[in-house]
Amino acid sequence: MSLCRKVLAHHGFSDEQAGALAGTLVAAQLDASHSHGIYRLLGIIDTVRKGGAVADAAPEVADVAPGVVRVDAKGGFSPCAFELGLPHLVAKARDAGIALMAINHCVHTTALWVELERLTEQGLVGIACNPTQAYVAPHGGKQPLLGTNPIAFGWPHPGDAPFIFDFATSAIARGDIELYRREGRAIPEAWGVDRHGAPCSDPAEVLDHGAMTPFGEHKGSALAIMIELMAGPLIGDLLSIESSEHDEGRRGLPYHGELIIAIDPSRLTGEASSAHMERSGRLFEAILGQGARLPSQRRYRERTRSLEHGAEVPLALVNDIEALLD
Amino acid sequence: MSLCRKVLAHHGFSDEQAGALAGTLVAAQLDASHSHGIYRLLGIIDTVRKGGAVADAAPEVADVAPGVVRVDAKGGFSPCAFELGLPHLVAKARDAGIALMAINHCVHTTALWVELERLTEQGLVGIACNPTQAYVAPHGGKQPLLGTNPIAFGWPHPGDAPFIFDFATSAIARGDIELYRREGRAIPEAWGVDRHGAPCSDPAEVLDHGAMTPFGEHKGSALAIMIELMAGPLIGDLLSIESSEHDEGRRGLPYHGELIIAIDPSRLTGEASSAHMERSGRLFEAILGQGARLPSQRRYRERTRSLEHGAEVPLALVNDIEALLD
Numbered sequence: 001m002s003l004c005r006k007v008l009a010h011h012g013f014s015d016e017q018a019g020a021l022a023g024t025l026v027a028a029q030l031d032a033s034h035s036h037g038i039y040r041l042l043g044i045i046d047t048v049r050k051g052g053a054v055a056d057a058a059p060e061v062a063d064v065a066p067g068v069v070r071v072d073a074k075g076g077f078s079p080c081a082f083e084l085g086l087p088h089l090v091a092k093a094r095d096a097g098i099a100l101m102a103i104n105h106c107v108h109t110t111a112l113w114v115e116l117e118r119l120t121e122q123g124l125v126g127i128a129c130n131p132t133q134a135y136v137a138p139h140g141g142k143q144p145l146l147g148t149n150p151i152a153f154g155w156p157h158p159g160d161a162p163f164i165f166d167f168a169t170s171a172i173a174r175g176d177i178e179l180y181r182r183e184g185r186a187i188p189e190a191w192g193v194d195r196h197g198a199p200c201s202d203p204a205e206v207l208d209h210g211a212m213t214p215f216g217e218h219k220g221s222a223l224a225i226m227i228e229l230m231a232g233p234l235i236g237d238l239l240s241i242e243s244s245e246h247d248e249g250r251r252g253l254p255y256h257g258e259l260i261i262a263i264d265p266s267r268l269t270g271e272a273s274s275a276h277m278e279r280s281g282r283l284f285e286a287i288l289g290q291g292a293r294l295p296s297q298r299r300y301r302e303r304t305r306s307l308e309h310g311a312e313v314p315l316a317l318v319n320d321i322e323a324l325l326d
Numbered sequence: 327m328s329l330c331r332k333v334l335a336h337h338g339f340s341d342e343q344a345g346a347l348a349g350t351l352v353a354a355q356l357d358a359s360h361s362h363g364i365y366r367l368l369g370i371i372d373t374v375r376k377g378g379a380v381a382d383a384a385p386e387v388a389d390v391a392p393g394v395v396r397v398d399a400k401g402g403f404s405p406c407a408f409e410l411g412l413p414h415l416v417a418k419a420r421d422a423g424i425a426l427m428a429i430n431h432c433v434h435t436t437a438l439w440v441e442l443e444r445l446t447e448q449g450l451v452g453i454a455c456n457p458t459q460a461y462v463a464p465h466g467g468k469q470p471l472l473g474t475n476p477i478a479f480g481w482p483h484p485g486d487a488p489f490i491f492d493f494a495t496s497a498i499a500r501g502d503i504e505l506y507r508r509e510g511r512a513i514p515e516a517w518g519v520d521r522h523g524a525p526c527s528d529p530a531e532v533l534d535h536g537a538m539t540p541f542g543e544h545k546g547s548a549l550a551i552m553i554e555l556m557a558g559p560l561i562g563d564l565l566s567i568e569s570s571e572h573d574e575g576r577r578g579l580p581y582h583g584e585l586i587i588a589i590d591p592s593r594l595t596g597e598a599s600s601a602h603m604e605r606s607g608r609l610f611e612a613i614l615g616q617g618a619r620l621p622s623q624r625r626y627r628e629r630t631r632s633l634e635h636g637a638e639v640p641l642a643l644v645n646d647i648e649a650l651l652d
Contacts, residue, residue, distance in 0.1 A: 064423070064593065064594065064596075065421075065422055066392060066421065066422040066423065067392075067393050067422030067423040067425070067593075068422070068423035068424060068594055070594070095391075095392065096391055096392040096393030096394070096422050096424075097390070097391030097392065097393040097394035097426060098393040098394060098422075098424055098425065098426045098587070099393070099422075100424045100589065100594075102594060125555075125556065125560055137618070138613045138616070138619075139618060139619070140617065140618040140619050141613065141616040141617060141618030142616055142617070143612070145609070145612050145613065145616070153552045155555050163551075163555070165548040165551075165552070167544075167545045167548065169545075197616075197617070215542045215543070215545045215546075216543075216546050217541070217542075218493075218619065218621070219493045219495075219541045219542060219546070220541075220542050220545070220546075222491040222493065222621050225489075225491075225609065225613070225621075226479045226481075226491070228609060229451075229481050229606055229609070230451065230589075232605075233602040233604075233605045233606050234451055234589065234591055234594060234595075234602070235595070236595035239605065239609055241608075241609070241612070242605075261424070261587070263426065265560055267390065267391040267393075267394055268390065268391070268396070268426075268428060268560060268561055268562065269560075269562035270390075272562060273562075276559040276562050277559055277560075279559045279565065279568075280555055280559050280565075282565070282567075283471070283551065283554060283555070283565055286469070286471050286567070287464045287467065287471065287551070290464070290467040290468055290469045290471070290523075291466065291468070292463070292464040292465060292466035292467030293464075293466050293544065295544070295548050295551075
């Protein structure tokens with residue numbers, strides 16, 4: 001945490017920006033999400049150096065409707081904008097039963113589950129999603145158009161850890177395909193298509209000439225389109241293809257918007273809400289009881305281990321991060 | 327339409343119930359959705375005869391929070407409850423920017439896209455979902471626990487038909503697997519698992535001892551869980567497994583709740599909202615331009631054809647429906 005903040009301060013981040021960003025990266029690291037952990041600091045500093053993000057942006061919160069708060073991130077990173085908007089979103093959800101937060105003009109860290117835990121801590125149900133850049137062809141297509149468009153859902157489970165999932169709507173993360181390319185290995189054909197739209201096991205062809213595929217064929221493709229629309233034009237922000245154009249070949253972290261919906265169960269079912277929410281326990285037990293995986297369980301195991309034994313960070317990464325102080 | 331209403335009146339449906347239900351069935355029939363069209367009348371009357379639905383239920387609307395309206399369907403079918411709640415949902419979305427409608431205690435027709443068109447007609451973005459009954463094993467599991475849990479999304483596209491998708495989160499509809507069983511054909515292994523959780527091509531084993539699978543592996547499974555929770559305990563209504571128990575072996579249409587969220591784009595981005603919404607056209611054109619399918623296009627083609635040449639209904643079905651008048 002202190003190394004993170006030191007690096008961020010060194011590169012002109014304000015205290016608010018550095019605190020929120022470091023908090024998100026460390027939370028992801030504790031959950032053993034290496035792609036969203038402090039490794040991401042390298043991409044963050046690279047993006048700032050290339051002029052793709054504003055290190056000391058001061059986000060502005062606007063109360064635009066009884067159920068809607070907008071936060072203009074002013075080109076800064078998403079966590080600080082989220083922190084500033086959060087109390088407004090929570091207050092609106094408690095008042096109206098359901099509320100929406102739009103974060104605009106932000107450079108995104110896409111650790112959505114970290115944000116949703118902030119909602120479940122308050123007893124709120126939450127959904128968050130965002131576009132990214134045009135990497136994914138719609139099902140049946142061949143050209144990159146959609147983002148990897150993650151969606152996350154958070155459910156407060158009284159007396160237990162919240163149920164939270166967070167996944168990309170692409171078949172696999174872009175970073176995984178890049179890893180296969182570096183290692184000279186073939187990828188599963190379900191992960192991408194070549195320039196003609198045919199299933200393709202060559203990672204270089206998929207990344208440079210073809211496109212990634214959505215998960216779940218036409219259904220996953222439809223969800224990715226929904227995310228493009230809701231966390232894009234609906235909130236007055238960019239589609240993934242517009243975000244790619246905005247990037248102008250910098251290959252920086254993507255710049256776009258984010259949509260978060262929060263719902264207060266107690267405004268729906270009143271005093272009975274705790275008893276209703278507890279019924280979800282039956283579902284979770286039945287999932288685990290038949291040997292299936294319950295999303296978020298792996299993260300909680302890793303977190304417990306990290307808090308007990310410390311988070312694992314490769315030495316090479318520590319060296320790379322320390323080099324950012326030069 | 328008049329045959330539908332005649333049959334419903336004959337079986338004790340009130341005018342309000344019959345009108346809303348017939349409207350939904352005919353709309354689905356015009357879109358060539360045979361499973362949700364007037365064929366469903368057979369299941370509806372069967373469910374009423376078995377005591378699984380209240381033909382003349384009078385739904386009650388409750389304004390429970392600035393952003394929330396609840397409709398107690400009182401054991402009747404969903405379309406009438408939806409119609410009664412709709413003006414409240416629209417008014418709340420226009421006022422707060424986002425609003426939620428919970429329909430409770432209804433027997434469901436699951437033609438969600440028909441409902442979402444009622445929202446897009448008003449310029450609102452909408453999401454609807456509901457549990458069903460326990461047919462689907464969570465990814466990696468083997469016992470039926472989740473419903474086929476449909477989710478639908480509607481997007482008003484200024485100057486053009488709305489973008490609407492509506493799909494089950496199971497790999498395939500239950501009716502399709504039943505069709506394979508009747509025809510003595512093997513199903514694709516991705517559609518179900520046997521009693522041990524192994525992929526299975528025998529439709530009888532999947533339906534009677536194993537379980538259906540969710541679409542999109544662990545991601546589709548997570549979405550199905552989200553729908554269980556949001557359109558179940560969150561709104562004070564049943565999980566799919568609870569709905570199965572409620573059915574008590576009647577094999578009637580499922581009884582449960584439904585969640586609908588409506589968002590008013592003009593409350594998010596004000597006067598700029600039309601211009602922002604129109605940017606979605608670029609996305610739709612790029613999807614069609616690369617030869618991919620755009621959800622809802624097939625429905626609109628069928629509807630145009632039906633309105634021009636009349637909807638096609640098999641004679642055998644007409645006979646079966648007329649027999650309900652005896």
